[in-house]
Amino acid sequence: xxxxxxxxxxxxxxxxxxLTEQWGRPVDVSLDSVASTGARRRNVLFSADDGTAVRxxxxxxxxxxxxxxxxxxxxxxxxxxxxxxxxxVAHIVGATTDEGYVGGPFFVSERIDGETVPxxxxxxxxxxxxxARLAEQCGAAFAALHAIPLSKAPEDLEIAEPAxxxxxxxxxxxxxALIRLDELMTELLQPSPAFSxxxxxxxxxxxxxxxxxxxxxxxxxxxxxxxxDDGLRAxxxxxxxxxxxAMEDPAWMAVRMWRFGNDLLEVGGYADAASLAAAYTASxxxxxxQRFRWWQIFGTFRWGVGLAMQAKAHLDGSxxxxxxxxxxxxxxxxxxxALTLIRRQMRLAV
Amino acid sequence: MEDRPTAVELLQAVSAxxxxxxxxxxxxxxxxxxxxxxxxxxxVERELVLGGPAGERERVALETLTGSVGSLAELNERYSHxxxxxxxxxxxxxxxxxxxxxxxxxxxxxxxxxxxALS
Numbered sequence: 001x002x003x004x005x006x007x008x009x010x011x012x013x014x015x016x017x018x019l020t021e022q023w024g025r026p027v028d029v030s031l032d033s034v035a036s037t038g039a040r041r042r043n044v045l046f047s048a049d050d051g052t053a054v055r056x057x058x059x060x061x062x063x064x065x066x067x068x069x070x071x072x073x074x075x076x077x078x079x080x081x082x083x084x085x086x087x088x089v090a091h092i093v094g095a096t097t098d099e100g101y102v103g104g105p106f107f108v109s110e111r112i113d114g115e116t117v118p119x120x121x122x123x124x125x126x127x128x129x130x131x132a133r134l135a136e137q138c139g140a141a142f143a144a145l146h147a148i149p150l151s152k153a154p155e156d157l158e159i160a161e162p163a164x165x166x167x168x169x170x171x172x173x174x175x176x177a178l179i180r181l182d183e184l185m186t187e188l189l190q191p192s193p194a195f196s197x198x199x200x201x202x203x204x205x206x207x208x209x210x211x212x213x214x215x216x217x218x219x220x221x222x223x224x225x226x227x228x229d230d231g232l233r234a235x236x237x238x239x240x241x242x243x244x245x246a247m248e249d250p251a252w253m254a255v256r257m258w259r260f261g262n263d264l265l266e267v268g269g270y271a272d273a274a275s276l277a278a279a280y281t282a283s284x285x286x287x288x289x290q291r292f293r294w295w296q297i298f299g300t301f302r303w304g305v306g307l308a309m310q311a312k313a314h315l316d317g318s319x320x321x322x323x324x325x326x327x328x329x330x331x332x333x334x335x336x337x338a339l340t341l342i343r344r345q346m347r348l349a350v
Numbered sequence: 351m352e353d354r355p356t357a358v359e360l361l362q363a364v365s366a367x368x369x370x371x372x373x374x375x376x377x378x379x380x381x382x383x384x385x386x387x388x389x390x391x392x393x394v395e396r397e398l399v400l401g402g403p404a405g406e407r408e409r410v411a412l413e414t415l416t417g418s419v420g421s422l423a424e425l426n427e428r429y430s431h432x433x434x435x436x437x438x439x440x441x442x443x444x445x446x447x448x449x450x451x452x453x454x455x456x457x458x459x460x461x462x463x464x465x466x467a468l469s
Contacts, residue, residue, distance in 0.1 A: 191430030332455040339449045
């Protein structure tokens with residue numbers, strides 16, 4: 001594949017200079033392809049030849065560090081911590097905040113073959129009958145992540161105070177998330193009775209505090225994992241990592257949006273929730289069904305509010321775009337999912 | 351009375367143009383936006399057919415829930431505040447009514463999404 005973007009030459013030269021300095025020997029770099037070119041990050045697939053071997057690598061470049069919500073080094077630092085904890089990740093080869101190499105901070109990781117595009121992942125799972133294995137692997141990966149002591153977390157990780165008796169309510173991750181969502185809801189263009197009911201249900205059914213605060217990836221789902229014919233190979237995209245309630249991670253993967261049409265398999269369109277729970281527990285994780293369901297409803301509802309904010313950004317002229325406009329007409333999907341999930345919990349409670 | 355084509359027929363002409371003539375010849379970077387635009391034409395087509403009766407059903411339901419009268423927008427706002435303070439016992443009945451309204455919206459915005467198996 002040819003790469004003709006104007007920054008390609010600068011990127012090639014910058015990566016070669018960086019790796020030459022890191023490895024202490026001349027390194028020749030050739031770009032293979034560009035996996036994504038978003039405004040926030042650019043994933044460049046390249047090969048590095050140091051004269052003895054050719055390594056297939058990926059550079060994740062942040063062209064506009066000002067758009068980063070968290071410190072740049074948090075992501076590569078966290079991937080290293082996760083790898084040491086037994087999570088399948090793309091091994092970090094190097095990372096720098098020096099913008100002089102490729103025009104922005106970047107990290108380099110090993111390239112792992114496999115599928116990331118959701119519908120291709122689900123086709124691969126179906127063709128190879130991988131659902132049960134993937135559930136086992138994801139359950140084990142979640143458990144490994146949540147077992148990492150906060151004392152080993154990167155220093156940039158936002159740490160909520162540990163939940164303990166007498167702690168102020170803002171340190172309960174469920175309650176804190178709900179307060180933030182309530183604030184966001186006041187910015188909606190029009191009130192939604194369905195979302196107001198969901199908010200009321202979440203308030204009235206606030207779960208007990210989690211037994212401990214853990215590292216939370218916050219976006220593990222189909223689309224952010226590499227899957228091969230042997231199942232899970234790596235968990236990607238660690239830029240949103242923070243601390244919180246462990247159940248938030250598996251619950252997010254079970255939100256319907258990430259089933260990509262395979263709607264009856266609740267977790268990512270590849271497994272049921274009981275399989276993921278069993279695998280998590282077998283790997284030493286403490287599964288809590290009540291908090292899992294609470295976060296699943298929260299995540300569904302939160303994404304609906306996000307869609308409303310996108311429609312608002314179009315209508316107020318800050319991001320005029322037909323895609324953002326269309327987001328407004330996807331809100332009903334999240335309302336439906338939130339209400340049907342709540343109804344299931346109501347029926348179980350009777 | 352407006353002359354033919356009707357509003358629905360005009361939207362069908364626009365979405366056919368986008369799908370059949372524009373999509374095949376444009377740059378890949380624009381294709382997603384054009385597909386979204388064609389889908390929005392279909393949403394508006396369905397809204398023109400289904401939206402009136404659905405809005406009326408929703409208004410009547412919200413009148414019952416709030417015990418008051420008003421426009422759909424007024425009732426929507428009033429009930430959103432009311433449900434935020436509701437007792438736990440009021441939620442199941444309210445949920446069934448609101449879910450019916452959401453299913454009506456999905457018939458316009460995303461037909462087929464309201465799966466019986468998940469209801």
